[in-house]
Amino acid sequence: MHEMSLCENIREILEKQARADGFARVNKVWLEVGPLSCIEPEALRFGFDVVMRGSLAEGAALDIASSHATARCLACGHVATVQRRYEACPDCKAPGLQVTSGDELKIKKLEVV
Amino acid sequence: MCGTCGCGDGDVRIGGHAHQHGRAREIALEIDIMAKNDAYAAANRQRFAEGGILALNLVSSPGSGKTSLLVKTIEMLKGTLPVYVVEGDQQTSHDADRIRETGASAIQINTGKGCHLDAHMVGHAVADLNPARGAALFIENVGNLVCPAGFDLGEAHKVVVLSVTEGEDKPLKYPDMFAAADLALINKADLLPHLQVDMALIAANALKINPGIEIIQISALTGTGMAEWLDWIGSAHARVGSAKHVETAAE
Numbered sequence: 001m002h003e004m005s006l007c008e009n010i011r012e013i014l015e016k017q018a019r020a021d022g023f024a025r026v027n028k029v030w031l032e033v034g035p036l037s038c039i040e041p042e043a044l045r046f047g048f049d050v051v052m053r054g055s056l057a058e059g060a061a062l063d064i065a066s067s068h069a070t071a072r073c074l075a076c077g078h079v080a081t082v083q084r085r086y087e088a089c090p091d092c093k094a095p096g097l098q099v100t101s102g103d104e105l106k107i108k109k110l111e112v113v
Numbered sequence: 114m115c116g117t118c119g120c121g122d123g124d125v126r127i128g129g130h131a132h133q134h135g136r137a138r139e140i141a142l143e144i145d146i147m148a149k150n151d152a153y154a155a156a157n158r159q160r161f162a163e164g165g166i167l168a169l170n171l172v173s174s175p176g177s178g179k180t181s182l183l184v185k186t187i188e189m190l191k192g193t194l195p196v197y198v199v200e201g202d203q204q205t206s207h208d209a210d211r212i213r214e215t216g217a218s219a220i221q222i223n224t225g226k227g228c229h230l231d232a233h234m235v236g237h238a239v240a241d242l243n244p245a246r247g248a249a250l251f252i253e254n255v256g257n258l259v260c261p262a263g264f265d266l267g268e269a270h271k272v273v274v275l276s277v278t279e280g281e282d283k284p285l286k287y288p289d290m291f292a293a294a295d296l297a298l299i300n301k302a303d304l305l306p307h308l309q310v311d312m313a314l315i316a317a318n319a320l321k322i323n324p325g326i327e328i329i330q331i332s333a334l335t336g337t338g339m340a341e342w343l344d345w346i347g348s349a350h351a352r353v354g355s356a357k358h359v360e361t362a363a364e
Contacts, residue, residue, distance in 0.1 A: 002227075002228050002229055002259075002260040002263065002264075005227065005231070006146055006147075009146050009147070009149055009150075010146055012149070013144055013146070017140070017142070017144075021140060023138075023140075027137055031146075036289070036292075037263070038259070038260070038262055038263035038289050039263075074324070084288070085288045085289075085292050085322055085323075086285070086288060086321045086322050095321060095324075096320075096321070096324035098324075099292070104145075105145065105146045105147055106142075106143060106144060106145055106146065107142050107143075107144045107146060108141070108142060108143065109139055109140065109141050109142060110139065110140045110142060111137050111138070111139050111140075112137065112138060112139075112140060113135050113136070113137050113138075
């Protein structure tokens with residue numbers, strides 16, 4: 001259930017951003033979530049609605065885009081897009097691809113009033 | 114359009130709520146949601162580096178034997194290193210009480226409904242513990258193989274504890290934790306004669322997720338593997354000391 005505490009982080013970021021950018025309401029939040037980020041999008045969505053209640057983003061729409069994870073093969077150097085941690089190299093079939101990206105968890109864009 | 118009731122500019126005000134009429138606009142951002150935790154983790158890491166403190170984050174499912182292993186470890190480290198412990202559990206101070214019986218300083222963090230320790234909680238606990246220079250700090254995380262994987266506490270290493278009764282495929286079922294850890298302690302090895310469990314398969318599965326992970330088969334009860342674990346702690350502690358040395362030399 002740590003998606004709840006991440007939603008609290010998101011609310012704090014929105015409140016801080018509202019002071020900096022001078023807006024009073026958030027209509028929509030765009031997130032980018034890496035496939036290896038330890039986040040379950042549905043749990044995040046559920047937590048978002050609950051945590052934003054009574055805040056400047058109450059009822060805001062949430063768009064969650066999944067980014068790609070990339071990994072490099074330690075054997076042949078091939079760089080591949082992966083969905084999980086323990087895939088074999090699609091090129092040389094060696095096991096143990098080293099993950100180089102895919103654990104991002106970012107706010108990309110807001111629609112505000 | 115008003116975000117509260119949907120009325121437009123110039124409409125009659127209904128219900129007396131504050132209207133924020135104006136044009137909706139988009140703001141492009143690139144804000145990492147974990148940034149707050151990561152900033153606290155960086156501050157903890159800095160404190161550990163300055164004090165030459167080895168901080169280890171012990172993670173596992175509930176019941177893997179982390180606390181018993183820690184009690185045994187503290188007893189064996191006695192006289193070599195000052196040891197401090199941060200205990201994380203949803204409720205009770207049972208674990209911190211067990212640790213204090215060994216003579217080590219311990220602080221219990223109760224996370225309430227929380228499923229993990231975060232770097233902010235640990236920062237406060239460390240400030241209260243005020244570990245001595247050159248100490249070893251063990252952070253026993255909440256028993257949970259999922260959420261603690263995603264939270265950096267400022268530790269030097271995550272150490273995952275897995276008991277032999279948990280099944281060979283645990284690393285495949287909970288890959289994030291095994292990917293985040295540098296060492297796997299396969300605990301309760303004294304039970305192996307009574308089980309049909311394939312140790313080699315546990316190790317192979319852990320290595321499949323994380324080719325760099327080190328693995329020690331261990332028993333807090335019989336002492337099997339404890340010497341190897343203490344050696345590992347010793348080497349990790351020496352690296353903290355030498356990292357500090359390099360940093361000082363570079364200043």
